[in-house]
Amino acid sequence: MFNEKETEYSTKSRQEIPVMQTPKYIASRDKALKAIADRPYLKESDFWILMNETKSGKMAYTGLIINHNACLKINDNMPEKDKFNPECVSVDKSGYGNSLVYTYINKAQGIYEVGEASSTNCKNAYPYAMAYKRLFDRTVLKICKLAFDGIYSDSEADEFKERYEEEPQQVTATPEVTLQAVKDLALTALKGYAQRTGKDNKAVNEEVRTFIGKAYKDFTADDWRGVAKEFERRK
Numbered sequence: 001m002f003n004e005k006e007t008e009y010s011t012k013s014r015q016e017i018p019v020m021q022t023p024k025y026i027a028s029r030d031k032a033l034k035a036i037a038d039r040p041y042l043k044e045s046d047f048w049i050l051m052n053e054t055k056s057g058k059m060a061y062t063g064l065i066i067n068h069n070a071c072l073k074i075n076d077n078m079p080e081k082d083k084f085n086p087e088c089v090s091v092d093k094s095g096y097g098n099s100l101v102y103t104y105i106n107k108a109q110g111i112y113e114v115g116e117a118s119s120t121n122c123k124n125a126y127p128y129a130m131a132y133k134r135l136f137d138r139t140v141l142k143i144c145k146l147a148f149d150g151i152y153s154d155s156e157a158d159e160f161k162e163r164y165e166e167e168p169q170q171v172t173a174t175p176e177v178t179l180q181a182v183k184d185l186a187l188t189a190l191k192g193y194a195q196r197t198g199k200d201n202k203a204v205n206e207e208v209r210t211f212i213g214k215a216y217k218d219f220t221a222d223d224w225r226g227v228a229k230e231f232e233r234r235k
Contacts, residue, residue, distance in 0.1 A: 002047055013057065018059070019059050019060075031146060032064050032146075037187075039073075039077065041077060042073065046070035047151075050063040062150070063150035065154050066141070067154045074141075084104075084139055084143075085106055090103050111139060113138050115132060115134035130155065133155045137156075186224040
């Protein structure tokens with residue numbers, strides 16, 4: 001899931017180092033899997049892992065990043081009353097530390113959010129676009145409740161790349177939890193495949209059994225992972 005690995009390459013030591021999964025990453029992964037299951041337009045490829053190297057020489061998975069296009073898709077598919085409203089945006093060109101700040105205030109939604117850009121957190125040549133993008137993504141993620149479980153927008157991912165001062169607690173998912181998670185991901189892919197092709201459940205299930213070559217009850221986590229990847233790309 002999400003291209004998880006047992007080791008990751010360290011640019012500092014120039015070698016593969018062991019991976020550890022933090023509780024915050026586990027929570028964000030569970031939230032992302034539920035989001036994918038609930039929203040057929042979201043894909044596993046819309047997310048990537050936020051990781052930070054610890055002082056002890058391990059790579060800590062600390063959260064998930066969702067890309068901007070996925071935030072756009074979420075907003076497009078929300079009820080009209082919940083969508084990002086540009087009329088609720090104001091801009092301050094002389095914020096703290098000479099930063100550019102966009103502010104979103106929507107009393108009906110109960111949302112107050114900001115998106116800022118300054119010389120310290122924006123290295124590109126388009127500070128207005130970056131500040132607005134941060135505001136949009138943060139607002140959408142807050143409205144759809146993904147912001148509360150360690151899922152961040154890619155517009156601010158670099159701000160979370162920091163070295164851990166203390167060793168985070170490592171959490172390892174049980175085989176049962178992993179199996180159920182990848183099964184849920186595969187079932188979401190199969191549902192989308194059925195909708196795209198107009199095939200009924202019986203026909204889709206037969207294709208799955210033929211593809212894997214064994215009965216459903218014998219599927220492993222790797223089998224379900226293979227089903228998810230295969231049927232997500234099938235037309």
